[in-house]
Amino acid sequence: MKIGILQTGHAPDALLPDHGDYNDLFERLLGGHGFAFTTWSVVDDAFPDGPDDADGWLITGSRHGAYEPHPWIPPLEELIRDIHAAQKPLVGICFGHQIIAQALGGTVEKFPGGWSVGRxxxxxxxxxxHLNAWHQDQVTKLPPEARILGQSAFCENAVLAYGDHILTIQPHPEFDAAFTQGLITHRGGAVPADQLAQAQADLAHPTDSTRIAARIAAHLKQ
Structure with missing residues (x-):
């Protein structure tokens, strides 16, 4: 089964040698489920021809905001709507979660309550x-078709579904402790120091990424 990864951002340069880029994180997360992967770096304006270029789709995280005026945002939203219309399996993680909501009529904003970082x-x-998170933006208004599957005290709309073919998740099941440590070191500048310290302290505790990976794989195989 061919999974098309729509890459909407890049990992910090300092993390690439040891961890790879965002598409590599997902290939490791979903390894062993029989998938073949092809990545289109939409953040660099590389797009597939359409929904039929893959059997299922996954949209990565990004340091960009879904509401920012980047030239690749409108064609990505159009592709999301095309995938939705074709009823292809689609998964969105963090930015992917947000841009799918925005493309289908929801609202994404910088959350006034601040950041969610770490476990x-x-x-x-x-x-x-438990999952690792790294975001300030949130889906604050649901699209008409969305239903809430999961939430946290900080993020009301943390896991959403649209019909049976779209699953979106605000936290990052693809971020392990080592990668999260790298983000604390290289992208923690805007995050309050006390939150970074707590995220650092929580790195020793396990997450449920394997469980979510199995759920994502089952969704893509439907």
């Missing part, structure tokens, strides 16, 4: 789990 607690389908 966070979520409720998903009435179960508790």
């Amino acid at each position: 966070q607690s979520y409720t998903l389908d009435n179960e508790h789990l």
Whole structure:
């Protein structure tokens, strides 16, 4: 099964030698499920011809805001709507979660409550789990078709679904402790020091990334 990764940002240069870029993180996260991956770096204006270029799709995170006036944002939103119309399986993570909501009629904003960084607690389908997060933007108004599957005390719309073919997740199941440490070191400048310290302290605790990876894989294979 061919999964098209729509890459909307790049990892910090200092992390590339040891961790690879965002598409590499997802290939590792979803390894062992029988997928073949092709990446289109849409942030660099490289787009597929359309929804049929892959069997399923995944949109990565990004340091950019979905509401920012980048020239690649409108064609990405159009592609999202085309994938939706074609009923292809689609997964969005962090920025991907946000841009899908925006493309389908929702609102994304810089959250006045600040940042969510490091290991966070979520409720998903009435179960508790922990995942690493790194965001200030949030989906603040749901699209008409969206339904909430998961949330946290900080993020009300943390996991969304649209029909049976779109699943979006605000936190980062692809971020392990080492990568999160790299973000603390290289992209922590805008985050309050006390939150960075807490994120650092929580690196020793496990997350439920494997469980979410299995759910993402099952969604893409439907």
